[in-house]
Amino acid sequence: MTGRVEQVAEGIGRVAQSAIYRAGSFGRRPAVPTDGDRLEAAAEKAMSRRGFAYVAGSAGGEATARANREAFARWRVVPRMLVDTSERDLSVELLGRRHASPLLVSPVGVLSAAHRDADLAVARGARTHDVTPVLSTQASVPMEEVAAALGHTGFWYQLYWSRDDDLAASLVRRAEACGAEALVVTLDTAYLGWRPRDLDLGHLPFARGEGIAQYTSDPVFRRLVEERVAAAALSDPEPQPRPTPTAVRTLLSMSRNHPGPTRENVSSPVPRAAVETFLDVFSRPSLTWEDLPRLRELTSLPVVLKGVLHPDDATRAADEGVDAVWVSNHGGRQVDRSVGALDALPGVVDALRSAGSDLPVLFDSGVRSGADAFVALALGATAVGIGRPHVYGLALAGQQGVEEVLRNVLAELDLTLALTGCRTPAEVTRERLAPPPGS
Numbered sequence: 001m002t003g004r005v006e007q008v009a010e011g012i013g014r015v016a017q018s019a020i021y022r023a024g025s026f027g028r029r030p031a032v033p034t035d036g037d038r039l040e041a042a043a044e045k046a047m048s049r050r051g052f053a054y055v056a057g058s059a060g061g062e063a064t065a066r067a068n069r070e071a072f073a074r075w076r077v078v079p080r081m082l083v084d085t086s087e088r089d090l091s092v093e094l095l096g097r098r099h100a101s102p103l104l105v106s107p108v109g110v111l112s113a114a115h116r117d118a119d120l121a122v123a124r125g126a127r128t129h130d131v132t133p134v135l136s137t138q139a140s141v142p143m144e145e146v147a148a149a150l151g152h153t154g155f156w157y158q159l160y161w162s163r164d165d166d167l168a169a170s171l172v173r174r175a176e177a178c179g180a181e182a183l184v185v186t187l188d189t190a191y192l193g194w195r196p197r198d199l200d201l202g203h204l205p206f207a208r209g210e211g212i213a214q215y216t217s218d219p220v221f222r223r224l225v226e227e228r229v230a231a232a233a234l235s236d237p238e239p240q241p242r243p244t245p246t247a248v249r250t251l252l253s254m255s256r257n258h259p260g261p262t263r264e265n266v267s268s269p270v271p272r273a274a275v276e277t278f279l280d281v282f283s284r285p286s287l288t289w290e291d292l293p294r295l296r297e298l299t300s301l302p303v304v305l306k307g308v309l310h311p312d313d314a315t316r317a318a319d320e321g322v323d324a325v326w327v328s329n330h331g332g333r334q335v336d337r338s339v340g341a342l343d344a345l346p347g348v349v350d351a352l353r354s355a356g357s358d359l360p361v362l363f364d365s366g367v368r369s370g371a372d373a374f375v376a377l378a379l380g381a382t383a384v385g386i387g388r389p390h391v392y393g394l395a396l397a398g399q400q401g402v403e404e405v406l407r408n409v410l411a412e413l414d415l416t417l418a419l420t421g422c423r424t425p426a427e428v429t430r431e432r433l434a435p436p437p438g439s
Contacts, residue, residue, distance in 0.1 A: 016411035031397035036368030043392035051113035057197030060336025067340035068366025074436035080421035100130035106385035107158035109138025110211035114395035125402025142217035147178040156182040170220040188307030190285040193334035209257035309344040311351030318357040326362040341365035349380030370412025377428040
């Protein structure tokens, strides 16, 4: 009898493992830790105190951030044996396109707090693994520059609906013009949450001109700034207190982050007026369901509502004709003691399916690994967003760090599928999980 050597397709799990171990044999270790907790700890050492507080911090006593992680810890995976998993396909159908995997890069603002290449490095890192990035309204780089760097590969745009409707419309038009494939409207940030880490440092990056590049590059926003500067020139000047060293540093930050030469910006009223204008128009607390038809008038892009936690909001969204809902509590950054996002996920999925809706349900908040992504998929998510971990990778090694974080999550997800008897995300169902104790 002649022995047969089976040919096994090389999924990203085995490829990533092999690359790491081979490099290790020559004394080279990964640029970023493969464990989520160690990744965060390493990023804290690499980032400024203010930068890390902004990225890692959550609302209040951070109970919601803990609830997100505790929700994952309650679920257990139940592997099935003697299933041929030699060939696997991680791709999923989502919003009219086949995506290479069920991962998304969640929108995170002020990426310049982690690395000077900011949104460009994240977008390029995502492109390496064919993961769709969701560009933030609070970006450090205008969307047109990021789209150009992506070479017209897929991306989505996340919108904070401004208090100025013309500005919101302009942002949507720009996103559509530069190739966005979907519009993600974040619903849970009508106001900034109470974030003690930032408050104790007296630090709001936007007040220093950071993370407002989508605005300063927008023609409607620039018109609002010009109107503010003109109005100030006609009014009686207010007496200015003697500048402190901190005030000077803030002025320099505004000047560096504003378009144009820093030297000219320092003596111009425009950078400061831009910050003040942004703080005035950032969000619209009066936004309601009745405003959604206006969004449909503005764009033909698929519309995703992000921040959905209650089943009734999910079914209302389906009734309103949106294209997907995104279960998220903003990584715990907005409401302290909110329900954990993973705890909310099954109820949202069940409510939609009971109503006869096949609306895609996206998910983020608390995801730190491929095993976490597996659990979210099993509980009904169509795709899973990676938030803070990719920012930590960015802080540690720029684009390479982002690439490695996404590679690691994809690799673990791929291996978890294989080791539990699954060949595609469609096979990752609730039957693959043991219910939490006491449920």
